[in-house]
Amino acid sequence: MESLLFYIFAAAALAGAIVVVSNKNPVAGALALVLTLFSTAVLFILLLAHFVAVIQVLVYAGAIMVLFLFTVMFLNLREESLGFDAQNIPFKLGALFLVLIICAFLAGIGFKKGLSSVQAVAVEENFGTVQGVGEILFKDYLLPFELTSVLIVVAILGVVVIAKRGSD
Amino acid sequence: MGVTIEHYLVLSALLFVTGAYGVIIRKNLIVVLMSLELMLNSANLAFVAFSRALGDMTGHVFMIMALTLAAVEVAIGLALVVAIYSHRETLNIDVMKMLKG
């Protein structure tokens, strides 16, 4: 059962990814990205990371993608041509190399027997729950947590400055 | 065959590669940013997968941090996009060659 779910949603994620990359229309790309993000959230649940999965949907798919779509529609973009002209050859080469990465990775994994199957590892009760994440976040990783809030404030300032400058 | 961690890692790699492909190939700035998001997401997947494998929730924390970062980065990036578009009426990144030389 679990395997089946995995394969379905993995496929969905990949499909979404490919659509993002290849479709001419940015809006279609954005929607496909939402699909990918949702699928990833399901995969998180399969990995017993419940809290994280919900966060993913709320923030990533909920806020970020909305922002994307908002900007796309606000700017009223037209379609651009993908045009695989001669200039793209170095880029195709780059893509080829990326494929090679995968092969290398796969080859590397294939020979490593260090990681066993998911089920073999026993996990505690609180693994992946709100309580568990809360505990670890506010005890061991309090400082990074506070720093991220500083980061967000800085970002807001930056956005205000940049967007404001552009619009006079 | 059961689904092991390796499967998740392979998926993560595939998503990453796809995102990288998109960053390299596409000329539209918005699409590039979205591909970038894809790459970040794949990294998050890898984090959580390892966290499950090792039974340590640090991976989850990392994932939350990365998520926050991604959000911030998108915000600023899109602000820049707006600024650029209002200046140059185009989002073709090949046109923005000020780094040349």
Next chain:
Amino acid sequence: MLAWIILVPLIGALINGLVFATGFWKKVLNGNEHTERRIVSVVGCGVILASAIISSIMFLKLRALDPSEREFIQELFVWIPSGEFQVSFELLFDSLSCVMALVVTWVSFLIHIYSIGYMHEDHSYSRYFTYLNLFVFFMLVLVLGNSFPLMFVGWEGVGLASYLLIGFWYDDPEKAYAGRKAFIVNRIGDFGFILGIFLIFFVFGSTGYTEVFDKAMDSNFMRAVPGVVITVIALLLFVGAVGKSAQFPLYVWLPDAMAGPTPVSALIHAATMVTAGVYMVARCNVFYSQSPTAQMVVVGVAAFTAFFAATIALTQNDIKKVLAYSTVSQLGYMFMGVGCGAYAAGMFHLVTHAFFKALLFLGSGSVIHALSGEQDIRRMGGLRKFLPITSITFLVGTLAISGIPLLSGFFSKDEILAALYERGYMIAWLVGLITAVLTALYMMRLYFLTFEGETRAPQELKHHIHESPGTMTAPLIILAVLSVIGGYIGVPEFMAKFVGIHGSDIFGKFLSSSIFVEVVAHLEHHGFGHWTLVVFSIIAAFLGVGIAFYMYKIEPSVPQSLVENPTIAPIYRGSSGKWFVDEIYNWAFVKPFINLSLAAALFDNRVIDGAVNGVAHLIRQGAIFLRSAQTGILRFYAALMAIGATAILIYIVLSARF
């Protein structure tokens, strides 16, 4: 005390140079030109007088010492402390350097006084005295130094001063060229000199006179040294002397050096600098006495030079050029003297020659001054009426150099000829004798054409002819007196009673404390006794005077008809053309060398600059090529990053596998 002899002229040079010659006095202190000249004259002549007085005092002190201990040494400071090679700035005052110091300082003093009058109207008055003082300083370092490097310092220094003074009127390119020529020809000689010093250090482990000569006289030490080494040392040092003292083939700079002011010619190119070579041979008597080969070379070169130069002097028409070639010829005599082992004789002639040659040059300067710069004797004549003092003193000098009996030149020249004969240098003796005839001939010719007969001077100059001022005639008179009585310090024994002198050969005896190796040569009597040789010398002198008297006083048309004679004519052309030595040198050495320099310059410009520029060009091209990677297109950069990351990953995976 000793150090002041050299320091005082140096101070004079510094004051005159830094304060006056640089224009500091005039421009910064707004000084008066007249005052400047006064101060410069006083300082310039005063320091030389001080130096001369100190030298004289030292001489008296030296005489009071026992002959075996006759020397003063004073070390000033250590100049080169370099491991095994130690050179200290040390001064030596023994009889040899004493003689040289006295001659240099006193004759210099007289010439300085003379210069006040001669250079009176010149613009660069201060510069002149600066250089002159500088010269005296270096000359004194040369003769008072107690080691070869110090002598060499003085050697080079006088060469420098000579260059500065020959080219004194450097606005005229020919005069400047003459200065350069002197310096460069000297350099060739100096090269041999330096090699000699190196060899001395290599063989003896030191370059100070005391150490080197002590070792050279130690027969145990010398047993290990092959004879040829000493010969080579002696010959190398002699090469330097050939350059500095204008012997064949490096004499060519001396006639050209007449481009400088006449007092300079008198001081440097007659009395002092050119005699440095003779002094050097006398100082190194230890070497030359141990190398018969070197001695033969020296005598041979000297004899040839003496004769060669005399033949040229016969037909020259510039009053100073005649005197210049005469100097070369007389230097030949001096070298014949010191070369055959009669060091005292050579030095004696050096001293007497200083007197009468300086006199002759100063006299000619007086003539030139009177004629407002005319130097061609064909345009002179009859000046006896106008310049009485000059003419009489000049005559005295002429007679002295011709070897007329009882004047100084007679004693010194005769001593050399006798020495040559007694030591077996027959050919040299004969050449010396014939040259004596020629010497008398060309000197009397000079006198007659300049002072006797009718004036051939152009009309407008005649009005200005006047006798020179006191500052110029006083030195003339003093030198004339010295030319007459100067010989009496060196009268040989057999003549002493005849001439009425109490002690004989005072000069030779005085010098013997410095001449270490007493060359008691086999004074064989090859038939001619002492007196016979003297008679030969007298005949030679009078023969020369007589021929000149006939040719120029009695029958003035004789010279012209001789020149037109077809057999004589080519000889005349060769002689008056200086035997074309300068032209040969030009063709054989100067032009090829200049072409070589041009070729080297071309090579430098094309090849070396080309290589350097080429490298720069290459790098630029490379940079342009590499710059094409900076396209500014972000995707390109991203692709490159991806490729790079891939490569690293593959490497890691592969290395982890193995």
